[in-house]
Amino acid sequence: MKNNPLLKKLNLRYLVSLLISIVLAFIIGAGILALSGFSPLKAYGAMLSGAFDSARHVGDFLEYAMVLCICGLACVLGARVGIFNVGGEGQLLLGAIFACQVGIWLDGFSPWIVIPAAALAAMIVGGFYAFIPGVLKVKVKVNEVITTIMLNTIAAYLCQYLAKGPWKNANKNMVAATEQLNAQYWFGNVIPRSSLSTAIFAAAIIAFIVWYVMQKTSRGFEMRLTGQNPRFARFSGIRTDRLVILCMVISGAMCGLVGMFRVYGAEHLYRDSVSRDYYFEALMVAMIAQYKPVTVIFLSLFFAVLKIGAQGMELIGVPSQIYLIIQTVIIFFMAAESGISASLQASAQKRKAKLAAKARQKGDVQHG
Amino acid sequence: MDDFLNILGSVFSAGTFNEMLRRATPVALAAIGGSLTEHAGIMNIGMDGMILMGAFFGVLGSALMSSAWGGIGMVLVLGVLVGLFFALFVVKFRSDEFIIGCALNTFALGLTTYLSRAIFGTSGAKGYPSLPTVDIPFLDSIPFLGEVLNHHSLFVYLTWLLVFVLWVFIYKTPYGFWLRASGEKPDTLRTAGIDPDKMKWIASVLCGILCGLAGAHLSLGYLNGTFAENMSNSRGYIAFACVIFGAANPSKAYLAALMFGFFDAIGLRLQDYVSSDLTGIIPYAITIIMMVYVVIRGQQKKKHAAKRLPDPAGKT
Numbered sequence: 300m301k302n303n304p305l306l307k308k309l310n311l312r313y314l315v316s317l318l319i320s321i322v323l324a325f326i327i328g329a330g331i332l333a334l335s336g337f338s339p340l341k342a343y344g345a346m347l348s349g350a351f352d353s354a355r356h357v358g359d360f361l362e363y364a365m366v367l368c369i370c371g372l373a374c375v376l377g378a379r380v381g382i383f384n385v386g387g388e389g390q391l392l393l394g395a396i397f398a399c400q401v402g403i404w405l406d407g408f409s410p411w412i413v414i415p416a417a418a419l420a421a422m423i424v425g426g427f428y429a430f431i432p433g434v435l436k437v438k439v440k441v442n443e444v445i446t447t448i449m450l451n452t453i454a455a456y457l458c459q460y461l462a463k464g465p466w467k468n469a470n471k472n473m474v475a476a477t478e479q480l481n482a483q484y485w486f487g488n489v490i491p492r493s494s495l496s497t498a499i500f501a502a503a504i505i506a507f508i509v510w511y512v513m514q515k516t517s518r519g520f521e522m523r524l525t526g527q528n529p530r531f532a533r534f535s536g537i538r539t540d541r542l543v544i545l546c547m548v549i550s551g552a553m554c555g556l557v558g559m560f561r562v563y564g565a566e567h568l569y570r571d572s573v574s575r576d577y578y579f580e581a582l583m584v585a586m587i588a589q590y591k592p593v594t595v596i597f598l599s600l601f602f603a604v605l606k607i608g609a610q611g612m613e614l615i616g617v618p619s620q621i622y623l624i625i626q627t628v629i630i631f632f633m634a635a636e637s638g639i640s641a642s643l644q645a646s647a648q649k650r651k652a653k654l655a656a657k658a659r660q661k662g663d664v665q666h667g
Numbered sequence: 668m669d670d671f672l673n674i675l676g677s678v679f680s681a682g683t684f685n686e687m688l689r690r691a692t693p694v695a696l697a698a699i700g701g702s703l704t705e706h707a708g709i710m711n712i713g714m715d716g717m718i719l720m721g722a723f724f725g726v727l728g729s730a731l732m733s734s735a736w737g738g739i740g741m742v743l744v745l746g747v748l749v750g751l752f753f754a755l756f757v758v759k760f761r762s763d764e765f766i767i768g769c770a771l772n773t774f775a776l777g778l779t780t781y782l783s784r785a786i787f788g789t790s791g792a793k794g795y796p797s798l799p800t801v802d803i804p805f806l807d808s809i810p811f812l813g814e815v816l817n818h819h820s821l822f823v824y825l826t827w828l829l830v831f832v833l834w835v836f837i838y839k840t841p842y843g844f845w846l847r848a849s850g851e852k853p854d855t856l857r858t859a860g861i862d863p864d865k866m867k868w869i870a871s872v873l874c875g876i877l878c879g880l881a882g883a884h885l886s887l888g889y890l891n892g893t894f895a896e897n898m899s900n901s902r903g904y905i906a907f908a909c910v911i912f913g914a915a916n917p918s919k920a921y922l923a924a925l926m927f928g929f930f931d932a933i934g935l936r937l938q939d940y941v942s943s944d945l946t947g948i949i950p951y952a953i954t955i956i957m958m959v960y961v962v963i964r965g966q967q968k969k970k971h972a973a974k975r976l977p978d979p980a981g982k983t
Contacts, residue, residue, distance in 0.1 A: 331781070335781075335782070335785040335786070336785070337785075383765065385769075435955075435959060439959055439962055439963060440962055440966070441958050441959055441962050442911070442958065444712060444765070444904075445904055445907060445908050445911075445954070445955075445958055446955050446958060448901055448904045449901070449904065449905075449908075449951040449952070449954050449955045450951075450955070451901075452900070452901050452947075452948075452951045453948050453951050453952060456944045456945070456947045456948045456951075457944070457945075457948065459944045460942050460944035460945050463942070463944065464942060464944075576776075579769075579773060580773075582769065583769075583770065583773060586766050586769070586770070617785075618780065618781045618784035618785055620776075620777045620778075620780040620781035620784070621777070621781055622777070623773055623774070623776060623777025623778075623780075623781075624774060624777040624778055624781060626773070626777075627770045627771075627773050627774035627777060628774070630766065630770040631756065631767070631770055631774075634756065634760075634762040634763055634766045634767055634770065635756050635760040635762045637760075637761075638756070638759065638760025638761050638762055639760055641760075642759070642760070
C-alpha cells in the first residue's frame with residue numbers, strides 16, 4: 300500500500316510527458332504540412348473524419364488496433380526478458396501465407412477442422428521463425444536485432460516467391476497472390492463492409508492472457524527478473540536460456556497468428572497488403588508504451604485511429620505517411636524525456652545559482 | 668554439365684565483379700561510418716534511415732539545382748544535421764540507442780515517402796542529373812581488371828580513399844586514439860582531460876555524412892537520379908553487420924561489404940535460372956551466416972586467449 304502513491308506519481312509523470320509529446324508531435328507535423336503546401340487544419344480535420352465518419356472506418360481502425368495490440372504485446376513479451384523481436388514482420392507474413400495455404404489444401408473439410416489447423420500452422424511457422432534468432436541469441440550470442448531484420452527481408456522474398464510461383468492464384472496474372480479461401484472459412488464480420496472480424500474476440504482473449512501472465516503470475520516475475528538482471532535470475536534458479544527462447548517463440552507464434560487473423564478475417568487470400576510493415580508500427584507503439592502491456596493496448600487504439608484517419612487524408616491529397624512522422628516524433632520525445640528534463644533542470648539550477656550569486660553580490664555592495 | 672559450366676562462367680565473369688563493386692559501395696560507405704560510431708561505443712542501428720534520407724535528399728538537391736553536385740552538397744549538409752540530431756539524443760539526452768535508431772529508420776521512411784509523394788507525385792522521382800562515371804583510359808587495355816575496375820561512379824573510387832583515410836584516422840592519429848578510448852574507457856579519457864562526449868559527437872556527425880553519401884551513391888550513382896520508396900532496403904542493417912564482422916576496422920568492414928556485394932551480384936546473375944525472389948534472399952542469408960561465424964570465432968579466440976594466459980605464470 301505504501302508504494303501506491305509513488306506508483307501513481309510515476310504514471311502521472313509518464314502520462315504528462317506522453318501528452319506533451321503528442322501535442323508537440325502534432326505541432327511539428329502541422330509545420331511539415333504547412334511547409335509542403337497543405338493546410339494543417341484541413342489535413343487534421345480530414346484525419347479525424349477519416350477515422351470516425353462511418354461505421355466502416357471505425358471497424359477498420361478497431362481491426363488495425365487489434366493488429367497493433369497483439370504485435371505490440373509480442374514485442375513486449377520479448378523485451379520483458381531482454382530480447383528484441385524485430386522480426387515480427389517476417390513471422391506475420393509467413394504465418395499468413397501458411398495459414399492461407401492450409402485452408403486451401405484442406406478445402407472441403409469442416410471449418411472446425413480447418414480453422415484450428417490454420418491457426419496451428421501459423422503459430423508453428425511464426426514460432427519457428429522466431430526460434431532461429433532466439434537460439435542464435437541465447438546459445439551463440441548473435442545480436443538478435445540484425446538477424447531478425449535479415450529474416451524479415453528473407454521472409455518477404457520467400458512469400459513473394461510462393462505467391463508468384465508454386466502457390467499462385469491462376470486468376471491473378473501479374474500480382475503475387477494465393478488462391479482465395481472458401482467463404483465458409485471466413486471469419487464473420489462484426490461491422491459490415493469493414494475489415495473487423497470476429498478475430499478481435501480471440502485477440503482480446505490473447506491480450507488478456509498475455510497481460511495476466513506477465514503482470515500477475517510468478518512466471519511473469521521471473522521474466523522481469525531475467526530481463527532486468529539475467530545473472531541474478533540465473534543464480535536464483537531460473538533457467539533463463541529456456542525462458543528467453545520460450546518467450547521469443549511465443550512472441551513469434553503471436554505474430555504468426557496475427558497473420559492468420561489478417562487472412563481469414565480481412566483479406567481472404569494472401570497478398571502483400573496482408574501487412575505493410577505493420578509490425579514495425581506495433582514496435583513503435585510498444586516503445587512509446589515503454590513495454591507496459593496495458594499501455595500498449597490503449598496506445599494501439601490511439602495509433603490505429605491515426606493510421607486509418609491518415610488514409611482519409613489521402614482523399615484531399617495529403618500523403619498518409621505524415622502519420623509515420625508524427626508517430627516517430629512522439630518516440631523521439633518520449634525516449635529523450637528523462638534526458639530533456641534533466642538538462643532543463645540543470646539549466647534552471649544554473650540560472651538559480653547565477654541569480655543567487657547576483658543577489659549576494661548586490662547585498663555585498665549594499666552592506667559595503 | 669554444360670549448363671552448370673555456363674552458370675559458373677557467368678557467375679565468375681568480369682561483369683559480376685564489376686557489379687560487386689557497384690553494389691558493395693553504398694554498404695561500404697555506411698559501414699566505414701558505422702565503424703566510427705562503433706569505436707565511440709554507440710550501437711548505431713539508425714544507419715538505414717540515414718542512408719534513406721541521403722538517397723532522397725541527393726535526388727532532391729539534384730532536381731532543385733539541376734546538377735548532381737548540388738545533390739551531393741545537399742547530402743553533405745543533411746549528413747551533418749542527421750549526425751547532430753542522432754548525437755543530440757544518444758549522447759546529450761542519453762536515450763536508448765536502440766529505440767532512437769529504430770525510430771530514426773521509421774522517421775526516415777515516413778519523411779522520405781511523404782516528401783517524395785508531396786514533391787514528385789506518386790510515381791516517384793526519376794531521371795534527374797546523376798553522377799558521371801569515371802573513365803580511366805589506360806585501364807581499358809588491361810583485359811580482366813579493366814572491365815572490373817573502370818567506368819564506375821566516382822564514389823567507388825572515393826570509397827577506397829575514404830577507407831584508407833579513416834583507417835589512418837582511427838589507428839594512427841591521436842584523435843582516433845581518443846575516439847577509441849571514448850567507447851572503451853570513457854572515464855580514463857576524461858581523466859586525461861578530453862571529453863569523451865565530444866568524440867562521440869564527432870563520430871556520429873562523420874557517420875551521418877558517410878551514410879548520407881552512401882544514400883547519394885544509391886540514388887545518384889548507382890541508379891540514374893532515381894528515388895524509390897524505401898530504396899535503402901535494409902542496407903543499413905547489412906552495413907551494421909559488416910561493422911561487427913570487421914570488428915569496426917574500416918578496411919575489414921570494406922571487405923565484408925565486398926562480400927555482400929559479391930553475393931548480391933551473384934543473385935543477379937542467377938536470375939536467368941532461378942526466380943529473382945529466391946536469389947534476392949542470398950545476401951541477407953549470407954549476412955546472418957556471417958554474423959554467426961564472426962561471433963563463434965570471437966568466442967573461440969577468447970577461449971584460446973584464456974587458455975594461454977596461465978602458461979607464463981606456470982613457467983616462472
